[in-house]
Amino acid sequence: MFDTVKAIAGFTRHASVSADPEAREGMEGAVKYLSALLRDNTGCEVEVVQTAGHPVVLGRRRGKPEWPHIVIYGHYDVQPPDPLDEWTSEPFEPVVRDGVMYGRGTSDDKGPMMVHIAALANVLERRPDLPLRITFMIEGEEEIGSPSLAAVMKARTDSLRGDFLLMSDTTSVGIDDESITTGLRGMSALEVRLKGPGQDLHSGFHGGSVMNPIRALAALCASLHDADGRVNIPGFYDDVVPPADWEREELARLNRDPEDYRKLLGVPELCPPPDYDVFESRCFGPTLEFNGITGGYQGPGSKTIIPARASVKISCRLVPDQKADRILELVEKTLRERCPRGVTMEIERQHGGDPYVVLPPHKSGEAIGTPKAVAFKAADEAIREVFGSAPHYLREGGSVPVLSDIRRILGMDALMLAVALPDCNMHSPNENMDLLMIERCTKVSERILEAVAGTRG
């Protein structure tokens, strides 16, 4: 049997922070580790495809053309680990406490991705001649918006086009409540930099005669929401399509307690915008969030300056049928129109992606008997058996922007088996992965692989 826990731990030790130019060693280590893992345990032929950014690892189990072909997506890069002082153990030295592994990337996406590697290894151990073609397509730039994967897919459309995409980079409801994710929000992100004086000024000598870039930035940021919390950018909501009734009902059936959720987040009050309840706002509503702001003196005590500049990182989460490029244009246009006097503005557009929805065949009325429909059916049945209850079909608020690219370029929809749990601290300190979820989801993945293999010509 494939030792999944050991494999995740070893993978996590590589600090593969794609956003950090200093993390070269971690990125390279992760690529080597993953390549060896695929080669040694699944017999895949591994190719490391160089790109303008971080490489894509392709792992191929070839087979007869009439065999079904599943493409398994994952990403070996992780979010930056800071703030470091809030971790109770080292982010890149995974430890297991009470059946939960802690470490950066354990739940996003090194643990969940490992489920499918383990599943294939286990199935092949039982049945080395499995009539199934598999392509692992593991990128290293998901956390920075997958700027290179599209080019790789375009250059290899034929070999990368499978019957459907299998992936686990989304979040379930609970350890006994597995979900199949039916949608993800899109994203538009940018950084705004305001420049005032040529250098920091003494706030006594010059205070009163110049615009303070922090003041200008605060005014600009404050203008982006109205008093009720709606995004205050003309046209922002124009293309928003409300979810289907069954989706709202499926979400409501979870019957979650807002007070429990409030406590989990540690906020004094929940603040959903109008038109959505607190759970709906997380997956059916679009947002504009400030991810970081900086300007002026950051050290201890005080320093009475007017800073030369101030900047803010902004990202929007998008829902159907908002388009990432269009929203970026609207946000940028609004920012430029509202730029206060006395400062100059520079905007850097960052990664983005359109929102993504994939309805399960039994909801969309799609043809049965296709590898994709068989996979969804197998997943549904296996989840009932392994978890003891039917899966939830839910959209979630996160983004995997590359999914829209995959659909557009390779024409594949995704079966998104959720592996992470809501308290896994993805993108936060003390990221963790419940190893029971890994075990259960590996069984589900095995059933999917076996069922799809059974659909061959």
Place this chain on the structure above:
Amino acid sequence: MFDTVKAIAGFTRHASVSADPEAREGMEGAVKYLSALLRDNTGCEVEVVQTAGHPVVLGRRRGKPEWPHIVIYGHYDVQPPDPLDEWTSEPFEPVVRDGVMYGRGTSDDKGPMMVHIAALANVLERRPDLPLRITFMIEGEEEIGSPSLAAVMKARTDSLRGDFLLMSDTTSVGIDDESITTGLRGMSALEVRLKGPGQDLHSGFHGGSVMNPIRALAALCASLHDADGRVNIPGFYDDVVPPADWEREELARLNRDPEDYRKLLGVPELCPPPDYDVFESRCFGPTLEFNGITGGYQGPGSKTIIPARASVKISCRLVPDQKADRILELVEKTLRERCPRGVTMEIERQHGGDPYVVLPPHKSGEAIGTPKAVAFKAADEAIREVFGSAPHYLREGGSVPVLSDIRRILGMDALMLAVALPDCNMHSPNENMDLLMIERCTKVSERILEAVAGTRG
């Protein structure tokens, strides 16, 4: 002759950043350096008075009780040197280029303070029996609001009370245009910290359901000015007294070009608030400035989080008859009233001080013949001679909050001989001191000391 340039350079080498708890070595070094300098060159009896914070250095030239007594104020601490990468030479390795010395503290206040040490040394060389009592009172906490000096003054009222205070910690008009400073703005400062979620959250999973602390902080900050740039805090302007007509005229006579000033600062546009022109707003008008803001992800690229917290450093410059404590109360009250929902607020009050005005005896109709009046007259005459034109009597926008304490506790007014120049980059990278100003002002200070010595009983 006292080697002033060498003395300033040696003093500057000690990185005495009072705001930085790590700068212990620099603070201690500056105290030792200064003590030795006073002892060796002026024969002063030196006492290092320990306080709850950084020590006060007292240097005493004792004499007969009927001799006039001048207290000379200065501070040996400096502003933090960052942003370091904008310095063209090391902040604590002074270099002289074209008659200008560059280094942190050269103009605030190590160079200007040295003028009076040099003047006393030079005068004593010519006339060792000078009938004048001198007390140097040099603190190490001016840049953090002089929290300890008041207690030292209260404990030694009798020995520290002189006929007047002589000090140089203000800015002149130009190398040929010396000014005597007639007022400084007061200050109220605080730091506001907003706390939202217990830790940074994934902006996809939770974005929409919680208040983003950066958004809350931006709204809060944006509310503190109205669209015209006035401070939008109820009661803020209640106690503001406009300057005397002669003060406005004296300022206007400088006939400065706003366009030159705009270029000097490197801003796209000057933005004075209503009711003041661009130069008046710097000294006659109160301000509220943001000195630093921080929250969320600050690193390269993007990190899609909702940060757990965000904070801002705020300082107000005050004019007569605003009171620092009252303004602090108003600002804090307003911030608490406007605290957005979904976050909690913590406010830390920082150093402050009331505004300070000291009119020259010939404007205030004060008695002539007192040591203070003699000093002002001698300064006026010496400036005409050394600089070739009459001094300007101007208020400036900076703050030396301890001056109000000195007046209240010791009952002394200050003669503020401006030594720094407008382009000295005080509090900014590449702080510098024109050595010709040092030379000229030393001559003026010598004349003041000699004239006052002549007023003895």
